[in-house]
Amino acid sequence: MRLALLAALAALGVAGVPAARAQQPTLRRIAGTVVSATDSSPVAGASIAIIGTTLRMTTDAAGRFEFPRAPVDGLDLLAARIGYEPEIASLPAGADDDSSVVVVLPPNPIQVAPVVVTASREAQLTEEAPVSVSVATAEDLERRATIGIDEAIARVPGVEIQDGQIGIRGSSGYAKGLGSRVLLLVDGVPVNEADRDGIDWDLLPVTEVERVEVVKGTASAMYGSSALGGVVNVITRDIPDPLELRIRLLGGGYADPPYAAWRWRTTPALFGGVDLSLSRRLGPVKLLLSGGGLSNEGYRQNNDDRRAHALAKLVLVSSPQLQAELVAAAADESYGQVLLWCVQGQCDDGGQAYQPFRVDSTTLGDRTRSTKYMVQATARRALAPDLALRGRLSWYRTSFEDAYRTTSDQATSDRLGGELGAEWHPREGRVVDVGTEGTYATVTSDLFGDHSQTELAWYAEDETDVGASGRVTLGARVDAIAVDAVAWNAIASPRLAASWTWWPVRLRASVGRGFRAPSLAERFTSTAAQGIEVIPNPNLENESSWSGEVGAAAPATRNLVVDAALFWSEYQNLIEPELVTSGTEIQFTNVTRARVRGLDLTARATDLVHGHVTASLAWTWLDARDLTADQPLAFRPRDLATLSADWLTDLGGAGAVTLGFDAHVASSPARVEIFEGDRRVAARTLDLRATWRRRGVTVVAKVENALNYIYTLVPRTLEPPRTYSVALTLDQ
Amino acid sequence: MRLFAAAAVPLFLALGCDGGLHPELSPTACTAGICGVVRFRGAVPDSTDYVRVVVYQAVPDSLDQITSFAGFSDPLPLGPDSARYTCCITPLAPGAYAWVLVVWKKLGALDVNSAPALLMAAGSFLDPADTTRLGTVTVPPAGGAGGIDIVADFGQLQSISAFFPAARAP
Numbered sequence: 066m067r068l069a070l071l072a073a074l075a076a077l078g079v080a081g082v083p084a085a086r087a088q089q090p091t092l093r094r095i096a097g098t099v100v101s102a103t104d105s106s107p108v109a110g111a112s113i114a115i116i117g118t119t120l121r122m123t124t125d126a127a128g129r130f131e132f133p134r135a136p137v138d139g140l141d142l143l144a145a146r147i148g149y150e151p152e153i154a155s156l157p158a159g160a161d162d163d164s165s166v167v168v169v170l171p172p173n174p175i176q177v178a179p180v181v182v183t184a185s186r187e188a189q190l191t192e193e194a195p196v197s198v199s200v201a202t203a204e205d206l207e208r209r210a211t212i213g214i215d216e217a218i219a220r221v222p223g224v225e226i227q228d229g230q231i232g233i234r235g236s237s238g239y240a241k242g243l244g245s246r247v248l249l250l251v252d253g254v255p256v257n258e259a260d261r262d263g264i265d266w267d268l269l270p271v272t273e274v275e276r277v278e279v280v281k282g283t284a285s286a287m288y289g290s291s292a293l294g295g296v297v298n299v300i301t302r303d304i305p306d307p308l309e310l311r312i313r314l315l316g317g318g319y320a321d322p323p324y325a326a327w328r329w330r331t332t333p334a335l336f337g338g339v340d341l342s343l344s345r346r347l348g349p350v351k352l353l354l355s356g357g358g359l360s361n362e363g364y365r366q367n368n369d370d371r372r373a374h375a376l377a378k379l380v381l382v383s384s385p386q387l388q389a390e391l392v393a394a395a396a397d398e399s400y401g402q403v404l405l406w407c408v409q410g411q412c413d414d415g416g417q418a419y420q421p422f423r424v425d426s427t428t429l430g431d432r433t434r435s436t437k438y439m440v441q442a443t444a445r446r447a448l449a450p451d452l453a454l455r456g457r458l459s460w461y462r463t464s465f466e467d468a469y470r471t472t473s474d475q476a477t478s479d480r481l482g483g484e485l486g487a488e489w490h491p492r493e494g495r496v497v498d499v500g501t502e503g504t505y506a507t508v509t510s511d512l513f514g515d516h517s518q519t520e521l522a523w524y525a526e527d528e529t530d531v532g533a534s535g536r537v538t539l540g541a542r543v544d545a546i547a548v549d550a551v552a553w554n555a556i557a558s559p560r561l562a563a564s565w566t567w568w569p570v571r572l573r574a575s576v577g578r579g580f581r582a583p584s585l586a587e588r589f590t591s592t593a594a595q596g597i598e599v600i601p602n603p604n605l606e607n608e609s610s611w612s613g614e615v616g617a618a619a620p621a622t623r624n625l626v627v628d629a630a631l632f633w634s635e636y637q638n639l640i641e642p643e644l645v646t647s648g649t650e651i652q653f654t655n656v657t658r659a660r661v662r663g664l665d666l667t668a669r670a671t672d673l674v675h676g677h678v679t680a681s682l683a684w685t686w687l688d689a690r691d692l693t694a695d696q697p698l699a700f701r702p703r704d705l706a707t708l709s710a711d712w713l714t715d716l717g718g719a720g721a722v723t724l725g726f727d728a729h730v731a732s733s734p735a736r737v738e739i740f741e742g743d744r745r746v747a748a749r750t751l752d753l754r755a756t757w758r759r760r761g762v763t764v765v766a767k768v769e770n771a772l773n774y775i776y777t778l779v780p781r782t783l784e785p786p787r788t789y790s791v792a793l794t795l796d797q
Numbered sequence: 798m799r800l801f802a803a804a805a806v807p808l809f810l811a812l813g814c815d816g817g818l819h820p821e822l823s824p825t826a827c828t829a830g831i832c833g834v835v836r837f838r839g840a841v842p843d844s845t846d847y848v849r850v851v852v853y854q855a856v857p858d859s860l861d862q863i864t865s866f867a868g869f870s871d872p873l874p875l876g877p878d879s880a881r882y883t884c885c886i887t888p889l890a891p892g893a894y895a896w897v898l899v900v901w902k903k904l905g906a907l908d909v910n911s912a913p914a915l916l917m918a919a920g921s922f923l924d925p926a927d928t929t930r931l932g933t934v935t936v937p938p939a940g941g942a943g944g945i946d947i948v949a950d951f952g953q954l955q956s957i958s959a960f961f962p963a964a965r966a967p
Contacts, residue, residue: 326820409823410881411874418821426874427847471846746817775817 092450095156096131097166099124099144108170110303111146112188116153117493119453121188122385126306132385136450143190144168147202147276151190182253183278183298185528185538186287186498187488192571195538195562197281197616197630197665199223203302206271208711208725208756210315210765210792212338212359214277214299215266220707220727221279222667222683227700227778229266233281234632235661235689236294238700238738239779244584244640246294246608248284252301252392254441254459257291259506260478260513262584264297265463267396268437270374272313272340272794273355275302281665282632283579283612286560289502289522289544293579293610294634301378301392304344304351310797313340313357317790319364322422323773326415329366329422336361336790338372349383364785366412366423367401367431389444395437402431402469405781421775421783431469438462451490455500458483474592476510478585494530498540506585513589514601518582519547526560535565538575546582548603556580556607569619573630576613583607587640587653598650599642606655610636616665625670633662659698663687680710697735700779702748704732720759727752731778740780748776748784763794823881827943829888830868831934835899835920836879839952846902847872848919848949850882852889853896856931858962863912867894883941891938896931897922899949900957913958919949 095115099108107128114121115135124130124144139158145151149170156163184194191198199221211217219226226232227239236246242263249256249264257264277299284292316337322328338359344352355376363369374396381389404425409418411425441459448454464477486500504520526540541559560577583605590599616630639657644650669681689701711725731748752769773787835850850870857863868885884897898921905915922945924932936942 324820407874410883411871413874414823414881416823418823421818426880427872744818749817775819777818 091137091160092134093137093160094131094133094162094164095135095140095142095166096129096162096164097168098128099130099146099168099170100128101149102169102171105169108144108146108149109305111144111149111170113142113144113168114188115450116141116143117490118450119447119488119490120385120450122388123303130385134386134447134450142166142168144170145190146170147204149173181278182300183250183280183284183296185526186253186486187496192618193536193564195536195564195573196284196575196614197223197573197628197632199279199281199667201277201279203275206274206277207763207794208723208754208765209727209752210754210767210790211271212315213266214269214271214274217271217274218277218279218297220683220709220729222707223281223665223685223705224279225702225705225731225778228782229264231264231297232701233279233295234634234663234665234685235687235698235701236634238698240642244581244587245291246581248288248291248296250288250296250298251394251439251441252390252443253298254443254457255288255291255482255504256439256459256461256480258463258478258584259461259480259518260463260476260508260510260584261586262291262581265396265435265437267372267374267398268394268439269299269301269396270340270342270355270357270376272311272357273302273342273353273376273378275300281630282575282614283558283577283610283634285544285558285579285581286540286542286577287524287526289542289558290520290546290580290582290607293581293608301376302353304346304353304378304380306346306351308345309343311340311342311344311794313792313794315339315359315790315792317767317788319785320773320787320789322786323775326417327420327422329420334362334364336363342376346382349381351378351380351382353378363401363403364422364788365403365406365783367429368403370398370400372396372398386447387444388446389442391442392439393441394439397437398435400433400435402428402433402467403782404428404431406783408781419781421777421781427470429470431467433465433467435463435465437464453488454486455488456483456485474510474512476508476512478506478508478510481505494536496528497526498528499525508585512592513586514591516549516585516589518585519550520582521545531563531565534567535563538562544580544582546607548585548588554607556609571618573616573618574614576611578609578611579634580607580609583640583653590653600645600650600652602652602654605640605653606638608636608638608640608655610634621668624672625668628665628667630665631663632665633660635660656693657698658692659690660692661687661689661698661701663689674712677714678710678712680708682709683707699736699738700734702731702734704730706730720757720762723754723756723758725754725756737780743780745780746776748778749774761796763792763796765792765794766790767792827883827941829941830884831889831894831897831936831942831945832881832883833922833943833945833947834879834881835873835947835949837875838948838950841875841951842901842903842954844904845875846904846915848875848899848901849873850884850947851898851900852884852894852934853898854892855895856960856962857957860909860912860958863916863957864907864909869900873899889936889941891936894934894936896960897934897945897947899947901949901951901954913956916957917954918957918960919951919954920947922947 099111109126111124113130137160142154150173154168182188201217206217223234231247280296284296318333318335340357342355358373361370376394379391407420407423412423439461443457445455459482461480467474482504484502489497502522507517522544524542528538545555547553558578562575564573589601612634614632618628621627636659638655643654664686667683671679685705689698708728713723715721729750733745733747751771754767757764767790769788852867854867868889870882870884873880899919901917901919903915922932924930
């Protein structure tokens with residue numbers, strides 16, 4: 066079996082794979098506990114791995130771990146957990162079992178997420194990642210009591226979300242969600258829509274998310290198309306062994322517009338929702354069931370929204386050698402369509418040039434129903450301490466029905482995916498990762514027609530230590546894509562990255578090629594509205610880019626860490642909607658050559674004001690230019706800045722209270738592609754929050770956009786006014 | 798801590814120094830084409846496709862000319878009692894226009910043959926001096942013609958072909 070696997074590895078293109086070794090290594094059992102240095106209490110949910118091997122697991126509720134088939138050589142155990150300093154425990158060589166290993170983790174509140182998995186497909190220490198990775202942890206999500214995952218990452222440095230469309234470091238502007246240049250993963254599995262290549266942020270309930278990792282910059286060498294601008298990986302939460310019931314109740318409302326001339330209803334618009342989850346371990350299986358719903362009257366006319374969602378997660382925990390899980394999710398949403406706000410004459414305008422809270426009266430009652438279903442199964446099997454196989458199968462279906470006054474459209478799309486890969490540790494400090502991936506996407510629609518897209522890919526990556534403090538990653542991926550099973554085209558995406566320590570600074574640098582295949586919607590949309598016709602362009606070519614980054618992270622003082630990154634991307638063939646010669650027809654075409662460069666700067670401090678205050682500052686400066694037209698790229702703000710601070714105090718038996726705020730500024734984009742004559746202002750918001758926790762009960766009260774500042778990110782599309790909300794979470 | 802304080806101060810100053818978007822009164826002058834208010838009467842039929850203000854240089858006298866508009870407005874909002882409009886998507890050339898009317902379009906594909914059944918006049922701009930007659934609108938060489946107000950009555954829809962001079966002849 067092992068011989069066959071190594072032969073398969075060699076066939077997949079791994080240089081230097083040796084023939085089968087003559088002897089099977091001797092194994093031993095290693096077990097123990099991970100505890101906190103503060104009070105020796107067990108640390109549950111800590112990641113623990115034997116460095117240089119494929120063996121890793123998560124500690125149980127008692128902080129325990131066990132590796133029944135560990136090598137007899139001397140080995141290093143790496144333990145890591147959010148809120149603690151990662152720790153390495155060295156064990157001497159020996160054939161005897163050892164069941165009494167204790168790994169002590171010193172608390173470190175500055176440690177946001179010690180381990181990330183998205184930057185190189187395998188778990189690695191955050192500071193060793195060769196590219197910029199930001200993480201929104203479960204604590205961040207709870208503190209902000211967000212409704213959707215997009216809200217949770219909207220304050221991540223370098224990220225901007227415009228009407229649901231994400232851009233990372235200026236990779237995307239705004240195109241009504243079509244053709245995302247960011248890939249969404251759920252537990253590492255791609256889930257962009259098969260037809261529009263967009264992202265459904267409401268697919269998963271935010272209460273079931275452990276953390277969200279955001280990889281900035283092209284990641285096509287690992288993830289192929291759509292990862293042109295970066296990757297967002299939503300990691301669902303670990304399931305604890307004991308029976309756990311979790312309920313979150315959320316309610317709130319929107320403030321009146323700040324000007325009487327814009328008032329449009331006599332009572333406040335409200336929203337409310339409930340999420341309920343139940344989980345426990347049943348023998349070798351951990352099971353999580355979750356469901357919930359939300360009803361929102363909306364802060365604008367025709368903006369009501371009703372959602373329901375369900376999630377099931379099944380994890381096999383029979384042995385550290387085999388990790389397998391099944392995740393299934395469904396979401397249903399019915400919402401009023403708000404395309405643009407009302408301008409003079411389109412509604413009861415009250416003599417105003419525009420009414421941002423109202424819509425064109427002819428679109429009142431326009432609605433969309435959207436459903437999503439996802440099933441994905443993943444497995445990872447450690448065949449030996451130095452070799453593991455992994456595989457996955459996934460299916461993602463999306464469908465929508467527009468019921469408009471003047472027209473109705475529908476589309477149903479399916480994305481079937483599969484992957485088989487291997488991870489080989491030929492020696493300590495080196496990991497070779499190879500695999501193959503296939504995706505088959507179909508759409509049936511009266512807007513996009515009936516089409517399919519097939520994508521096959523092969524990838525290999527070698528990550529190795531260089532000297533005592535350096536690490537180099539070299540990899541490539543080849544994708545072959547066919548539309549409607551014809552006209553295959555192949556794209557190669559190489560990547561070279563390195564990280565090294567120049568004490569106390571951790572440096573990183575990377576350069577790579579990225580691409581994005583046009584979505585089926587961009588190729589085949591055929592529709593007409595208000596005298597403008599959108600015509601298909603089946604001959605669209607791939608977008609591509611060369612991207613690079615140089616970054617450094619260093620502790621500036623005992624309690625302050627600073628991270629800075631210079632980044633640069635050169636894009637070719639960017640797809641934009643263009644007016645064709647008739648003047649009334651629009652077609653998606655490859656028109657733009659562009660350059661995006663900039664600077665990311667973040668600083669995070671803890672233990673301020675006698676240990677009560679945590680604060681962070683993030684600033685992104687962007688220079689995004691369309692080189693073809695010699696003008697700024699549309700919808701890219703030049704500056705994004707967020708200042709956050711939280712003050713925590715322990716009330717003893719009465720629990721703990723946290724008070725915090727986010728102050729966020731996004732400069733007005735230098736150029737937009739629609740309604741260029743409209744007045745534009747910078748986005749400036751102040752969000753306030755207060756959290757009280759006591760024995761499994763958490764209450765979060767928030768005031769978002771506390772200044773009731775009226776602004777847009779997309780022309781004639783109003784962002785929410787002041788919003789009040791209270792979330793109550795019971796965790797038993 | 799001083800670093801954060803130094804960063805916080807300009808951020809909050811930035812937050813406070815701009816009030817964001819604010820209401821703007823509609824421009825009263827008509828800067829291009831023709832402008833006015835349409836006041837609606839009667840119930841909007843279920844079979845409505847859209848309602849627009851349409852401009853003819855001369856009252857058409859045959860089916861061939863029925864879609865020869867000099868210009869037309871965006872679809873009018875039908876919820877409120879009245880709607881302001883500015884015509885047209887392509888500004889009207891300076892000159893005189895004999896017929897400005899509110900057209901109700903029934904659902905269905907529009908062409909020369911189906912036009913008499915699908916295009917109905919809901920109301921016309923009338924001569925202020927003699928409201929029994931259609932009013933002629935003159936667009937000046939610079940700017941537009943304002944105050945072109947029309948009453949559109951969905952209870953008294955008339956086929957556009959009924960306005961052909963031959964049809965109106967005694």
